[in-house]
């Protein structure tokens with residue numbers, strides 16, 4: 001699903017009005033109808049008081065149209081116009097008139113107004129600012145936002161939580177509505193999925209306004225939200241007469257004394273994700289452990305008991321992982337250099353592999369094109385240096401990915417894959433996956449997909465999706481706390497199956 005920037009959202013709006021030969025207020029009515037329908041379904045037989053705070057632009061217009069629909073359906077509504085300017089939009093004025101025709105005169109709130117009471121259990125509709133915000137909310141508007149945030153109401157933001165920019169980091173986090181749910185129009189917005197701003201949006205619902213399909217299909221976007229439909233399209237079905245040679249040989253290099261478990265997890269994950277063959281390369285101390293815990297894998301060892309040192313590899317894998325549980329000793333770093341120099345296929349570098357690259361930046365030049373790096377935010381910081389906000393982080397990451405022609409997976413609650421100037425945002429996964437070893441599982445999955453012939457970017461995007469989905473199944477069974485990394489491996493089958501189920505449980 002494409003994530004459009006502000007300019008293209010306005011363009012989509014305009015082109016739809018032209019091509020469908022409609023007035024702009026028709027889109028506003030569609031927006032209001034969608035939110036009304038959503039709200040009615042959620043509320044069922046409950047009728048709490050609904051307080052609608054409406055700005056004087058089109059976001060406010062949406063709020064006024066929604067107020068009319070609610071009023072006519074018997075809901076108790078309190079409507080406030082947040083009167084921050086005289087420059088009212090035409091569709092705001094139209095919907096204000098319509099509301100008045102329905103005998104509802106909103107209360108106008110200005111600089112010196114008392115703030116309305118917002119009793120616990122009521123609902124607040126935040127239609128103060130939408131995508132038109134161009135500076136931080138300040139003064140009495142900020143106070144109003146804080147009043148909403150400190151109330152114990154359920155807050156639903158129309159399109160965007162008021163005060164949140166679409167294209168840059170907030171300059172005043174105290175001046176943004178904290179929504180429980182955001183009902184956003186047609187396109188997901190990038191800021192709803194970034195660590196610093198996601199909390200303002202709460203649960204995100206995307207509703208369709210029937211905007212011009214051709215414009216949406218033909219307009220390029222830099223960022224994408226990966227839905228089940230997207231993931232489904234990435235899947236490569238298996239041929240009836242396929243044999244294990246068709247699904248590649250994956251090499252997993254990692255481990256050190258006390259950290260062989262990471263390689264066990266990645267090896268199992270690579271096999272369960274479908275690689276034809278998996279060989280693990282560990283220090284001697286890992287040999288028995290791997291052979292007994294993953295009999296399906298082959299094991300070779302480095303000529304050292306406890307850590308990896310440069311070692312001859314006498315076959316050509318279709319993909320390799322380096323770094324999990326490896327430590328970052330001098331000889332281990334030398335081994336990475338050897339692997340990079342001899343590489344016949346893209347490498348996936350994780351954990352200590354990334355830490356070694358951060359300490360020996362000369363090695364970055366040796367990365368084979370389309371290698372995949374999977375840092376968590378700590379590792380990313382070591383690689384790129386610090387950043388002042390999420391947007392700077394993404395820009396630095398894009399520059400890095402372009403410079404070294406690699407795919408970067410920034411792991412987290414909404415992991416982001418960066419390649420060729422594009423961002424792919426994942427939505428599967430849950431806090432149960434914040435547990436030791438879940439990153440090792442991800443490395444195994446992605447590398448397995450590369451071995452099976454998936455392009456590196458697709459392997460990363462699809463692998464992150466499957467990993468999160470498997471984690472969702474794992475948590476569904478026993479709750480977040482109970483999940484351990486192995487459960488993610490054990491639910492990979494469910495994750496694959498869910499791609500094609502009519503009604504996936506998850």
Ligand SMILES: NC(=O)C1=CN([C@@H]2O[C@H](COP(=O)(O)OP(=O)(O)OC[C@H]3O[C@@H](n4cnc5c(N)ncnc54)[C@H](OP(=O)(O)O)[C@@H]3O)[C@@H](O)[C@H]2O)[C@@H](O)CC1
Nearest residue numbers: 013027028057058059129130131132133134135136137159
């Ligand atoms: N996408 C779609 O297809 C559809 C979109 N629709 C809806 O339209 C919404 C966008 O509407 P919009 O363009 O009128 O902008 P909106 O957010 O209402 O605010 C603009 C006003 O805010 C003002 N202002 C800004 N910052 C400020 C500040 N800090 N403090 C004070 N004032 C500030 C600014 O004033 P100015 O800076 O010009 O003085 C201007 O007056 C969109 O989010 C969605 O809800 C639907 O109706 C149907 C289809």
Ligand SMILES: Nc1ncnc2c1ncn2[C@@H]1O[C@H](COP(=O)(O)OP(=O)(O)O)[C@@H](O)[C@H]1O
Nearest residue numbers: 376411412413429430431434436437438439440
């Ligand atoms: N709150 C969360 N929501 C979704 N996914 C998460 C969450 N926390 C962690 N994960 C996922 O779990 C994995 C953790 O990786 P990492 O930090 O490398 O763990 P480890 O080093 O212990 O293996 C990543 O893929 C990350 O996206």
Ligand SMILES: [K+]
Nearest residue numbers: 126129160162
């Ligand atoms: K809003």
